[in-house]
Amino acid sequence: MKRSGMWLAAALAAAVASEAAAQSTPVPAPVDLTGYWASVVTEDWPWRMHTPPKGDYASLPLNAEGTRVANIWTEAQDGSCLAFGAAAVLRMPTRVHLTWQDERTLKLETDNGQQTRLFHFDTATATRASAARSLQGTSVAEWQESPVVRARGTEGGETSARVGDGAWTPLKVTTTNLTAAWLRPNGVPVSEDAVLTEYFDWFSEGREQWFVVTTMVDDPKYLNERLVISSNFRREPNGAKWAPQPCKG
DSSP: OHHHHHHHHHHHHHHHHHHHHHHHSOOOOSSOOOEEEEEEOOSOHHHHTSOOOTTOOTTOOBOHHHHHHHTTOOGGGTTBGGGGSTTTGGGSSOEEEEEEEETTEEEEEESEEOOEEEEESSHHHHHHTTSSOBSSOEEEEEEOSSOOEEEEEOTTSOEEEEEOOTTOOOEEEEEESBOOEESSTTOOEEOTTOEEEEEEEEEEETTEEEEEEEEEEEOTTTBSSOEEEEEEEEEESSSTTOOOEEOBO
């Protein structure tokens, strides 16, 4: 009995040590996304740089219930943190700061709205982080090992196929466990049951470095079809222009 108990204790200790070692293993990142990046707004300017007027839902595949909920919005709600949930925060004109919180968690902070997103590269950490719903939800990340073909497009679902080449190294992030929020600052809703899938593609043009995030929102409660949008970010040399501003509760 004593020998059996000692063997069991040793086995448990070895298992715990193995799990701890796995958790501390750095994620092999094919590209370095850390640093400061600024959004470059070259499309959908009226809906991104200003709060659209009530009832302006152009290019969004809202169903009848989504339109009904959006029509409840009032101008007094402008600036609400509901506009800065995971499905829309990177659509805002914003700077982002990417760092590694630990060896298996990539942290993304925004200065517009002062939001923080955590991209977990192991399911155990993501499970521990998913106790409560939040604006930024629970995000599980993985590097794509090979070029992929997927839908890319702008608001309204107009998409085209693009094949990744050697310059593109996608980071896939899947986010669930959200609270209800908005897709646009004028109250266009996204439900807590929405599933958000994002691809962060890195590339360079001359001396400039960019990433493009393709955002796909699946929300049968408020949308007739998948919403696909893409947003561009250019690397900045430092944080000299970093100017965090909170949203309104």
